[in-house]
Amino acid sequence: MPCNGTPRKVYMTYILHGNMNYDRYVRPTIWKNFPVIYNNLMDFMDQHPDFRGQLQFSGQTYGSLLQAAPYVIEHAKKIRQRGQLNFTGTFYSEPVNVNMDGETNYRCAWLGTKIIESAVGETDGFYLQERAYHPQLPWILRHSDVSWTPVITGDDAWRPFRLKGMDGTSSVCVPITRGNFLDKVRKAPVNSLIAIEEDYEFPQTFVNAYNKVESYNRSQQEVTVEWITVKDYIQKFGVDKERYVDHSAKARHRENGTYSRWTADPLDIQIQHLTNHAMADMRSAKMVVAIARHLFDVNLDEDFASSGYQLHWEPLAWNIERAELYPDIEPQFLSRHGCVTLLSKAEHQLLWAVNSDSKGWYPLYEKRRERMNALRNCSDICHYIINKGMKVLAEQCNVNAQGMDKCFVLLNCESARKKTISIECAEPLDFVDLSNNLPLCSSVNRDGNHYTMYVEVPMPQYGYKIIGARHSSKGDDVNWCNGTTISNNHLCLSAEGEKVVLSGRGMRTEIFLDTFQIKALAEMNMGKGDDTWRQAKAYGGQRISVSTDGLYPQLRIEWQPDWLVHLQQTFTLKRDHVICDMHFEFPHPTLVRKEGAVTHSTFNPEGLNLIVKTGTGGKVGYDIPFGISEYSLEGLSYFCPLTSLWLQCGNHEGMLISPQTGEQAFSANLTNGTMKVYLGASTTSGPISAVNLAFRDKTNVSQEEAWYAESFQGGYNHRVVFMPYKGTWQNCHLPQMLRWLSQPVYCREIIHAGYGSLPAEGSFLQVDVPNVDITVVDDEGQGMFIRCNEREGRKTDAVIILDKKKYKISLPPFGIVSQYL
Incomplete structure (x- = not known):
């Protein structure tokens, strides 16, 4: 008991996370059981009017309830009307932020919040699926018209505080408590706010929390815990001063929790x-x-x-x-x-x-x-x-295509770049740039009577180009011969044992497959099966060859990392970067994990990893929605870029790694400059039958366990780009380089080039600086609308040119600016 005889008051609140698109159940099971769960817990709120907090229904969940159980929504609205419950803003579906680019992240947040606002009149706060925060969310939250968001801050934050985003935008953070909340209650300063949240599908989580608080209040006289909504708490006590929070999620076993577990197989x-x-x-x-x-x-x-x-x-x-x-x-x-x-x-x-x-x-x-x-x-x-x-x-367009057998129009919605496009045809072709009538570099691959042409085309920024094609006598198959090394004026690539060494731009980098454990799945008719996890053991030797017939020199390595796994790696050496294509074949159903069977909860991505070893420590930068994040802790940590990362070794050089086939999870040892690209493994998947839910009582629900371990079988392809660079990532404009490498150029064959006035090449939009990305150009009825994003952390004044008119846009570091043109 404090010296004045008054118990120290601590406030608590909750967030109910409802998801009618749950990953484990078919629609009839969800529609039958989830409304019952939701309504039962609302009955509990009716019986305990002091139990105050927030409810999150995604836009999809709200729509599902409208069809399956509108009485649940009406029940929630009645509880809201008496001030016991507020609806949060939310995403339309249930995405983890690092799975989306900035524009999609914003639109999904905007749509979900608008759906709930239209239903109940207003929202309070915004729920982050799986608590996956990134530091550009304050801008997204502000432009989705929401007031606060729950974030795991990783420290002893006791009150809501002003949340500063990467671009300087402010929102409000409500710190989330994970684990035993009573431990935090015991040491909380007076008038602290402790927020808990969990899936609505486990109502016992909230009922047990309420009962624990009731029991705790009765068992001692030093602290009184009172339930409150976040809205009422902020109105009563305000928010603390502004702070910056980097990535956050519930990955308890990682220093940096940016969700690698969402790329599991x-x-x-x-x-x-x-x-x-x-x-x-x-x-x-x-x-x-x-x-x-x-x-x-x-x-x-x-x-x-x-x-x-x-x-x-x-x-x-x-x-x-x-x-x-x-x-x-x-x-x-x-x-x-x-x-x-x-x-x-x-x-x-x-x-x-x-x-x-x-x-x-x-x-x-x-x-x-x-x-x-x-x-x-x-x-x-x-x-x-x-x-x-x-x-x-x-x-x-008005283009002279005389002498051309075919014409193609190409469209580039990025800054100016040189892009290799593929064109399939029943006959081989040579290509001409009709803007200057110069031949284009190309190569032809033949597959029977079918031909694929690879054409290197310089594209204007945010514009188009018309190219012509003539019948060609080319079309020979690519010839492969013995060899272990390919090179150009900038880079050299050589096979040395089980690793490939990339040299150039002041760096020497080793690329090789990490060790792993493996177990085959087979029903045996005779003999012994392979029923134990064992270390993979290479079978046979490598078959190494090179080709210089195509558009770029190539190095190919074929081998078996294990009897159960075949692998073909093809490295294509371009002027300033290397493309690594990996094709795995698993002829038998096979499970792969790095360290054997999982025996406890962990968010390590276990399985196949491609090691990229530079031997030089540094910091890692990687892309996130609307920004670039930096990771600088020594030692090993897993993190989840949107698409790519790079190791920056001081101010002198670095290595960019950009997967092109959907991989997200990386690990990095920043002490010795070793990074791993996660290539996937078996994961718990399922269920193996139409599983159901069991109601032990109205507020205690258990889920049937019937999961299975999914196996590899058949083909599995990866593409990863490696690019050594000199200087800093900002001076090399790596965010723009990422878009050059990954974003498509669209191609369409045309009968003729038209009878208009446009030349064979042109730009619709122009941006005068390389660090500003156009995230959207749209016209929904109020005129041309553009949104720009500064990508290098520099205060920038950019000039946008559209239809010969100039528009000046000022952006703060990592700023996001919208403007009608």
Whole structure:
């Protein structure tokens, strides 16, 4: 008891995280059981009016409840009306932030919050799926009109505080408590706020917390714990001074918790690969639609119903939640120019499909297939729009294509770059740049009577180019001969034992496959099976060859890291970077983990890793939504970039690593400069039957355990880019380089180049600085709209040129600025 005889008061609040698109259950199970769980806990709130906090329903969950159990929503609204419960803002689906680029991250937050606001009038706070915070979220939260967000801060923060974002935007952070909250209550200063949160699907978590508080209040007289909503607490006590928080999540075993567990197996990585493509295609399609409307007065974004376009159907998803079951979202929130258009439909598919419950823990195979189908739907609609735009563009051009057998229009929605494109044809072709009538470097690969041409094309920024093609006598197969080394004027690549050595730009880097353990799965008819985890052992020797016939020199290595695994690595040496293509074959069902079977909870990505060893310590930078984060702790940690990372060795040199096929999880030892690219492994997946839930009582629910370990079988492909560089990452403009390497150039064959006035090459948009990225160009009816993002941490004044008009945009370091043109 304090000296004045008054107990020290500590406040508590909770956040209920409801998810009607749960990763482990089919739709009928969710619709049958989850509303009962939700309503039972609300009955508990009715019985305990002092139990105050927040409720999170994602936009999808809210729509699901409207169909399955609208009485649950009405019950929650009544509790809210008496001030006991507030609805938080939320994402539309349930994404982890590091799975999305900045624009998709913002749109998903905006949509989910608008759905809840339209239903209840206002939101208070914003729930982060899996607590995955990144330091550009304050901007996203501010522009989604939400007030605060719960974050694991990793320290003894006792009160909400002003949360400073990377770009300087402020929001409010409510620190989240993990573990035994009573331990924190005992040492909390007077008037502290302790926030807890958990899945609504486990109501006992909240009931037990309430009962523990009641018991604790009765058992002693020094502290009184009182439940409160965050809104009431902030109104009563305000918030503490501004602080900066880097990445955060619940990865307890890691210094830096940026969720590596969401890239757990081959399907997870494939889903992220499709996500990256869909986000890029959506950005390009919006830009093409806006440019066509503004410059050519052509509407490419048709009304969806009258367009005749048909979405793909995934038959495996018949029993799974999917975007098509919520068509009201599009007219109410995603309509464009007053109707549901092709882009409305594509964006709905994208914002739905970034749901993290298709990755990680125990996702249904059918759920992951549904997500992959939605992402393909998004990309295919965008490609349909872009192809129409390229046809319109070709009609506006006036190009002399005399002597050409074919013509192609190419579209680049990035800054100026040289890009290698592939064109498939029934006959070999040579290519000409029709803007200057100079030949383009190209190579031809033949597969029977089918030919694939690889053409290196210099593309103008945010613009187009017309190229011509003539029949060619080329078409010989690529010849491979014995050899272990390839080189150009800048880089050298050599095979040395089981590793490949990349030399150049002042660095020597070793690239090789990490050791791993393996176990085959087989039903034995005779003899002994392989039922134990064992260290992988290479079988046979390596078969190493080189080729200099193509557009770039190549080094190929074929070998068996184990009897159960075949691997072909092909390294392509470009002027300033190396592309590594890896093709794994698992002829038998095989499980792979790095350290054997998991015996306790850990978020290590266990499995195949590609080691990149520089021998020089430094710091790691990596891309996040709308920004670049830096990791500088010594020793080993796993982290999860959006796409890429680089090791910066002082101010002298560094190594960029950029996976192109969806890999996200990395580890790095910053002391000796060793990084690992996580290539995937078996993960717990499942379930193996239509599992159900068991109600022990109204507020105690258990989940049936019927999970299985998924196995590798068949082919598995990776592509990783390595680029050594001199100087700092900012001076080399690495964020822009990442977009050069990863973002597509679109290509369409055209019959003729049209009869307009445009030349064979041109830019629709121009940006005068290399550190500013255009994240969106759009026209939803109020004029041309653009959003820019500074990517190198420099205060910048940029000039945007559109249709010969100049617009000046000032950006703070890592700033995000929106403007109508």
